[in-house]
Amino acid sequence: MSLSPPHTMQAIEITSPGDPEVLQPTEVTVPVPTHGQILIKVAYAGVNRPDALQRAGLYAPPPTASPLPGLEASGVVAAVGPGASRWKVGDMVTALLPGGGYAEYAKCHEDHALPIPDGLTLREAACLPETCFTVWSNIAIRGGLVAGERFLVHGGSSGIGTTAIQMARAMGARVFTTAGSAEKCAACLALGAERAINYHDEDFVPILKAEGGAHVILDMVGGSYLPRNIKALADEGRLVQIAFLQGSKVELNFAEVMMRRLTITGSTLRPQSDYAKARYARHLLKHVWPMVARGTLRPVIDSEFSLADAAKAHWRLESSGHIGKIVLKVAG
Numbered sequence: 001m002s003l004s005p006p007h008t009m010q011a012i013e014i015t016s017p018g019d020p021e022v023l024q025p026t027e028v029t030v031p032v033p034t035h036g037q038i039l040i041k042v043a044y045a046g047v048n049r050p051d052a053l054q055r056a057g058l059y060a061p062p063p064t065a066s067p068l069p070g071l072e073a074s075g076v077v078a079a080v081g082p083g084a085s086r087w088k089v090g091d092m093v094t095a096l097l098p099g100g101g102y103a104e105y106a107k108c109h110e111d112h113a114l115p116i117p118d119g120l121t122l123r124e125a126a127c128l129p130e131t132c133f134t135v136w137s138n139i140a141i142r143g144g145l146v147a148g149e150r151f152l153v154h155g156g157s158s159g160i161g162t163t164a165i166q167m168a169r170a171m172g173a174r175v176f177t178t179a180g181s182a183e184k185c186a187a188c189l190a191l192g193a194e195r196a197i198n199y200h201d202e203d204f205v206p207i208l209k210a211e212g213g214a215h216v217i218l219d220m221v222g223g224s225y226l227p228r229n230i231k232a233l234a235d236e237g238r239l240v241q242i243a244f245l246q247g248s249k250v251e252l253n254f255a256e257v258m259m260r261r262l263t264i265t266g267s268t269l270r271p272q273s274d275y276a277k278a279r280y281a282r283h284l285l286k287h288v289w290p291m292v293a294r295g296t297l298r299p300v301i302d303s304e305f306s307l308a309d310a311a312k313a314h315w316r317l318e319s320s321g322h323i324g325k326i327v328l329k330v331a332g
């Protein structure tokens with residue numbers, strides 16, 4: 001069954017690895033959903049740092065994924081592939097995509113789509129999947145964060161950071177964060193962080209140690225932060241690495257990991273199996289969508305650009321002036 005999608009559509013392609021100008025409008029064939037998949041007529045698509053890495057040639061899509069950028073989108077189900085039974089044509093969804101979100105139509109596994117949370121617009125809902133799947137799977141499942149624990153997230157004003165602050169707070173954790181300016185720190189405090197540390201002026205290590213250390217740290221910085229994160233952890237603490245903006249090779253004394261029973265772990269979302277992503281989606285529906293419906297977790301949207309202006313959206317992302325998410329309006 002389908003809404004009779006057209007044969008071709010507008011999309012944004014990466015013409016060659018490079019700066020944001022390599023993102024160019026193009027006309028391509030509308031994808032056809034295969035077994036267990038749905039096709040979404042995209043209303044809004046979220047912009048994420050991994051899109052910029054892919055654009056620069058540093059994060060190749062999995063072989064089976066669309067080469068077009070875009071890891072999340074909201075919209076209406078336009079067609080249902082064979083064997084897919086969860087959604088019907090006309091349903092409003094927001095979905096984690098393996099790629100291809102910067103387009104008028106995108107397809108995904110039916111179990112990676114979620115309903116629009118109560119009270120949210122399609123624009124807001126488009127900004128949830130990539131950060132919610134990433135943050136939940138890393139702080140709750142991998143990091144084992146529980147109520148009452150101290151949680152530190154670096155880059156608190158990022159799309160990931162603004163989600164992590166609110167989610168950890170809603171889970172009952174005490175939230176600490178780092179960010180690069182007074183304005184960004186103020187935004188983190190407004191979202192529920194108990195302490196926002198401007199990393200240009202202050203060292204997060206003694207601040208966390210004075211509190212007894214962090215039980216869970218979510219880090220995207222790496223580099224010089226790696227040994228400092230180890231120092232900032234409480235005994236039995238968990239360090240969860242989701243990126244290495246400052247590099248992944250450092251000299252580290254692992255004795256502390258042994259003596260203080262620390263855990264160092266991490267993950268990337270995109271290469272994980274359909275099964276793993278479907279499991280995360282079930283967790284989000286059960287644990288995180290109610291936070292959104294209650295208003296304790298809301299996407300923070302920095303700015304909106306049209307699909308044709310995807311290059312401008314990436315310039316904004318790379319300026320690091322943004323607080324929260326950047327979204328592309330595709331239709332609607």
Ligand SMILES: NC(=O)c1ccc[n+]([C@@H]2O[C@H](COP(=O)([O-])OP(=O)(O)OC[C@H]3O[C@@H](n4cnc5c(N)ncnc54)[C@H](OP(=O)(O)O)[C@@H]3O)[C@@H](O)[C@H]2O)c1
Nearest residue numbers: 048049134155157158159160180220242243267268269320
């Ligand atoms: N592993 C995964 O599955 C996964 C999934 C999604 C995203 N990610 C990663 O998570 C990170 C955030 O993604 P995003 O889409 O939310 O991107 P984003 O909004 O561009 O966030 C990048 C953030 O890093 C901060 N930062 C840079 N250097 C820092 C430092 N020394 N200390 C503290 N913060 C620092 C920046 O803040 P300032 O400009 O203020 O420094 C900025 O807020 C990216 O590295 C991305 O690749 C990983």
